[in-house]
Amino acid sequence: MIARSFTLPRVTVVAITALVILTPLSLIFWQSFLNAPFFNPAKHLSFDAYRFIFDDPDFWQSLLNSVVIAAGMVLIALPLGAALAFLLTRTDLPAQRAIEVLVLIPVFISPMVLAFGYVVAMGPVGFYSLWAKGLVGDVPWNVYSLASIAVIAGLTHVPHVYLYSSAALKSLGSDVEEAARVVGANPLRVALNVSLPMTAPALFYAAVLVFFLGFELFGLPLVLGDPEGHLVLSTYLYKLTNKLGTPSYHLMAAVAVCIVAITFPLVLLQRWLLKTAGKYVSVKGKATRQKLLPLGGWKWVALAIVALWLVFTIVVPISGIALRAFVEQWGEGIKLSDVLTLENFTQVFSQSDQVRAIVNTFLIGTIGGALAVACYMAIGLAGHRQRGGIAKVLDYLVLLPRAVPGLLAGLAFLWIFLFVPGLKELRNTIFSVWLAYTVVWLAYGLRLISGALLQIGPELEESARTVGASNAQVLRQVTIPLIRFGLLASWLLVFMIFEREYSTGVYLLGQGTEVIGSMLVSLWGAGAIDQVAALSLINIALVAVGLAVALRFGVRLHE
Amino acid sequence: MNKSATKPETTLAPNLATKPTDKLVVEDLHLQYGDNLILKGVSMTLNPGEVVALLGASGSGKTTLLRSVAGLEQPSRGKITIGGSMLFDSAAGIDMPVEKRNLGLVFQSYALWPHRTVFENVAYGLRLRNITAVEIDQRVTQALNNLGLGALAQRLPHQLSGGQQQRVAIARALVYNPPVVLMDEPLSNLDAKLREEARAWLRELIVRLHISALVVTHDQTEAMAMSDKILLLNFGKIEQQGTPEDMYNRPQTQFTAEFMGSNNHLPGKVAQVAEGRALLAGDGWRLWGAARGPLAVGDSATGVIRLERTRIASGAGADCVKAELVTGMFLGDRKENLFKLGDLRLRCYGSVPAGSPECFLELPPGDLWVFPGNAAL
Numbered sequence: 001m002i003a004r005s006f007t008l009p010r011v012t013v014v015a016i017t018a019l020v021i022l023t024p025l026s027l028i029f030w031q032s033f034l035n036a037p038f039f040n041p042a043k044h045l046s047f048d049a050y051r052f053i054f055d056d057p058d059f060w061q062s063l064l065n066s067v068v069i070a071a072g073m074v075l076i077a078l079p080l081g082a083a084l085a086f087l088l089t090r091t092d093l094p095a096q097r098a099i100e101v102l103v104l105i106p107v108f109i110s111p112m113v114l115a116f117g118y119v120v121a122m123g124p125v126g127f128y129s130l131w132a133k134g135l136v137g138d139v140p141w142n143v144y145s146l147a148s149i150a151v152i153a154g155l156t157h158v159p160h161v162y163l164y165s166s167a168a169l170k171s172l173g174s175d176v177e178e179a180a181r182v183v184g185a186n187p188l189r190v191a192l193n194v195s196l197p198m199t200a201p202a203l204f205y206a207a208v209l210v211f212f213l214g215f216e217l218f219g220l221p222l223v224l225g226d227p228e229g230h231l232v233l234s235t236y237l238y239k240l241t242n243k244l245g246t247p248s249y250h251l252m253a254a255v256a257v258c259i260v261a262i263t264f265p266l267v268l269l270q271r272w273l274l275k276t277a278g279k280y281v282s283v284k285g286k287a288t289r290q291k292l293l294p295l296g297g298w299k300w301v302a303l304a305i306v307a308l309w310l311v312f313t314i315v316v317p318i319s320g321i322a323l324r325a326f327v328e329q330w331g332e333g334i335k336l337s338d339v340l341t342l343e344n345f346t347q348v349f350s351q352s353d354q355v356r357a358i359v360n361t362f363l364i365g366t367i368g369g370a371l372a373v374a375c376y377m378a379i380g381l382a383g384h385r386q387r388g389g390i391a392k393v394l395d396y397l398v399l400l401p402r403a404v405p406g407l408l409a410g411l412a413f414l415w416i417f418l419f420v421p422g423l424k425e426l427r428n429t430i431f432s433v434w435l436a437y438t439v440v441w442l443a444y445g446l447r448l449i450s451g452a453l454l455q456i457g458p459e460l461e462e463s464a465r466t467v468g469a470s471n472a473q474v475l476r477q478v479t480i481p482l483i484r485f486g487l488l489a490s491w492l493l494v495f496m497i498f499e500r501e502y503s504t505g506v507y508l509l510g511q512g513t514e515v516i517g518s519m520l521v522s523l524w525g526a527g528a529i530d531q532v533a534a535l536s537l538i539n540i541a542l543v544a545v546g547l548a549v550a551l552r553f554g555v556r557l558h559e
Numbered sequence: 560m561n562k563s564a565t566k567p568e569t570t571l572a573p574n575l576a577t578k579p580t581d582k583l584v585v586e587d588l589h590l591q592y593g594d595n596l597i598l599k600g601v602s603m604t605l606n607p608g609e610v611v612a613l614l615g616a617s618g619s620g621k622t623t624l625l626r627s628v629a630g631l632e633q634p635s636r637g638k639i640t641i642g643g644s645m646l647f648d649s650a651a652g653i654d655m656p657v658e659k660r661n662l663g664l665v666f667q668s669y670a671l672w673p674h675r676t677v678f679e680n681v682a683y684g685l686r687l688r689n690i691t692a693v694e695i696d697q698r699v700t701q702a703l704n705n706l707g708l709g710a711l712a713q714r715l716p717h718q719l720s721g722g723q724q725q726r727v728a729i730a731r732a733l734v735y736n737p738p739v740v741l742m743d744e745p746l747s748n749l750d751a752k753l754r755e756e757a758r759a760w761l762r763e764l765i766v767r768l769h770i771s772a773l774v775v776t777h778d779q780t781e782a783m784a785m786s787d788k789i790l791l792l793n794f795g796k797i798e799q800q801g802t803p804e805d806m807y808n809r810p811q812t813q814f815t816a817e818f819m820g821s822n823n824h825l826p827g828k829v830a831q832v833a834e835g836r837a838l839l840a841g842d843g844w845r846l847w848g849a850a851r852g853p854l855a856v857g858d859s860a861t862g863v864i865r866l867e868r869t870r871i872a873s874g875a876g877a878d879c880v881k882a883e884l885v886t887g888m889f890l891g892d893r894k895e896n897l898f899k900l901g902d903l904r905l906r907c908y909g910s911v912p913a914g915s916p917e918c919f920l921e922l923p924p925g926d927l928w929v930f931p932g933n934a935a936l
Binding site: 175176178179180182184186193197198200 | 667732
């Protein structure tokens with residue numbers, strides 16, 4: 001069914017989408033070619049900003065660090081994620097269902113929280129470090145080194161690789177594997193000669209994705225890179241203000257453009273890979289019941305490795321935070337039972353800005369999440385069953401925010417709210433943060449919605465048209481009711497994502513716009529460790545509630 | 560898909576494969592998924608050089624039987640042997656891994672590896688057998704030429720038509736000379752028109768290369784055309800087995816009669832029994848037929864006759880019923896007529912004398928099978 005393309009509602013939706021995406025982006029772009037902040041009357045076009053950052057050795061060091069970390073993440077996450085996917089989809093590894101849920105937890109915990117967790121658990125005086133020191137006499141690791149950052153980032157991005165490769169393995173028909181068995185290949189050869197090459201496009205896609213996420217990294221390098229002064233592009237941008245002492249918007253914009261210049265091609269590459277991957281596997285097998293590969297005694301080895309990974313990425317940081325939230329101080333020679341306290345939470349709840357942050361975070365996840373899903377649905381429906389013009393425009397539009405890290409999007413929205421007449425009044429309301437969140441997560445939200453829309457056979461809508469329903473009636477009475485569950489699931493997922501988000505709110509943080517994520521960044525900068533621990537734990541609890549509800553309703557935790 | 564797809568461009572070289580000498584024997588095979596019994600004791604034999612068709616509706620267990628022979632399913636009881644080698648024996652705890660069984664299997668979906676060229680798809684089985692590159696090249700080329708695929712060796716599967724993919728799948732299963740080739744619905748993925756040509760081509764290939772094959776199909780015409788022997792499966796049990804002629808002309812059960820062809824049905828009561836014949840009586844008709852199964856006077860029974868054995872008679876006669884013409888359907892090569900006899904509907908081929916709404920239909924006693932019961936299968 002091809003509905004008429006240029007109806008008023010559809011054009012309105014597309015126009016608004018274009019406006020909220022393109023305005024902040026063009027503002028950043030324009031600002032980067034000015035010699036002063038854009039509201040300064042003395043500004044004029046120049047390459048000063050680029051000249052400055054290209055002359056700054058710190059910039060090149062950050063770029064190098066970003067590349068090293070991103071590459072390290074790929075090297076670590078790719079083999080582990082692929083192996084995990086193989087173990088969970090093709091073998092008789094014990095406790096599969098539990099692992100499948102646990103694997104996704106790192107995706108839903110704020111990287112800021114995770115990073116903080118590693119500091120308090122494994123930093124020089126972390127809980128586990130001191131315990132290890134008691135055992136071997138020295139702390140055998142240093143979480144503040146560049147290599148550690150790459151390892152931690154790599155291990156926490158294993159789920160991303162796992163998701164894509166397990167999806168590819170699941171959609172791989174068992175017949176092509178059986179065919180290889182029949183002509184004489186043993187299970188290992190089947191894995192190496194058939195399964196692996198056939199899922200290679202998905203693996204390559206996941207590798208590009210992880211590399212791309214490496215450039216977006218902010219919380220981890222901000223917290224872990226600080227003590228030894230390791231900067232990456234996003235933290236370099238964040239620290240520019242400190243460096244010069246004055247808000248140097250043009251320099252920040254120039255760095256932002258540099259980051260997007262790297263990430264946007266990566267996004268385009270991902271999109272192209274996704275398309276060719278579908279074409280490549282054009283001969284689809286028929287899915288029959290899969291005979292699981294028996295691991296024999298190896299299954300305990302495999303289980304131990306998976307468990308070790310889960311302990312490192314989930315148990316260590318979260319237990320660290322949980323402990324730190326309930327002690328007044330921590331260091332060498334301190335006995336845990338002497339310092340246990342609830343003081344940290346009392347402090348958080350006695351400060352109005354932190355209470356506001358908690359309330360706002362909750363509201364932005366629940367009400368804001370619902371509103372965001374409504375927006376995503378409007379955009380999804382505008383492109384639903386559309387070919388040509390409108391669909392193409394939407395397709396490329398939503399790619400743009402994907403390439404812009406949350407930190408930059410927040411910065412751009414700050415400028416918009418500060419200087420666009422009529423929006424100033426909204427600057428100090430949570431609306432500004434919500435709008436930025438919604439735009440930053442647009443691509444993710446739309447994938448959820450289009451996933452739900454894809455489930456509807458076109459003939460269900462076509463038959464409604466033939467019995468006499470108008471396009472609008474089909475939408476209201478057939479399409480939307482059919483994706484009800486999908487919308488609910490999207491709401492839950494968006495809730496968790498909004499709870500965990502931190503970087504987008506950093507520049508928007510002000511009185512009235514506090515959210516836990518940006519509050520953590522700010523408190524961390526101020527050295528208020530106690531409150532960071534307490535707020536982190538509250539943040540984890542909020543995500544956990546969302547996760548529990550999602551699991552209760554059987555929501556698939558990935559698209 | 561072009562029509563020439565299934566027509567090999569080269570003629571088949573006779574007797575390329577070594578003549579098979581191994582016999583496939585399946586004994587009392589049982590298989591279940593949980594409480595769901597799929598195979599309930601199936602035994603069969605496939606002699607060297609023979610083609611056996613496993614025929615049945617979906618859910619009859621035919622594909623499961625084939626996959627059990629291949630080793631892709633695990634039976635709970637029974638025995639499978641080929642020649643001297645034991646593939647499966649539940650009593651002895653033997654279950655030879657799939658890759659060691661050395662069988663050829665043509666999948667319904669063809670299951671070609673999309674990342675390998677046609678040549679590499681076919682060569683893979685030989686590479687796994689550590690055959691020298693020179694010999695691989697020679698044997699694959701020969702196999703491809705045999706199947707009329709010589710020019711397509713460097714293509715990728717998605718660049719081929721459905722018919723060509725099917726032939727690659729067959730070449731891949733034949734190239735290492737397995738003692739038995741298993742084919743799972745080999746023609747069902749082809750267009751209806753193409754299927755008939757492919758059927759003749761496949762039969763020719765099997766005969767020329769002296770292949771022993773076990774073929775699964777749900778289409779009785781396909782089974783009859785391609786095989787020397789048919790095994791009709793019904794819910795995990797063998798309903799009847801025999802040559803295609805046997806199965807079509809001498810069905811022992813109504814199920815077989817129904818499955819193998821198109822029939823008219825006449826439910827009635829047995830009025831008389833004599834020397835293997837039974838007189839069946841219904842509302843306004845009485846007909847003699849061949850008794851199939853135990854029948855006594857007064858029993859409910861169903862008369863079954865093939866459509867093509869039901870004839871339009873020129874006038875009243877002993878084995879005739881008078882029926883009213885409802886409508887005629889032109890099928891191209893012939894005409895099918897629908898008649899009404901009380902509540903019954905009878906169909907037959909041929910031309911109806913013009914101008915007469917009523918007709919006499921002849922149902923010869925030798926062609927009318929009388930089965931016990933009134934079950935409409």
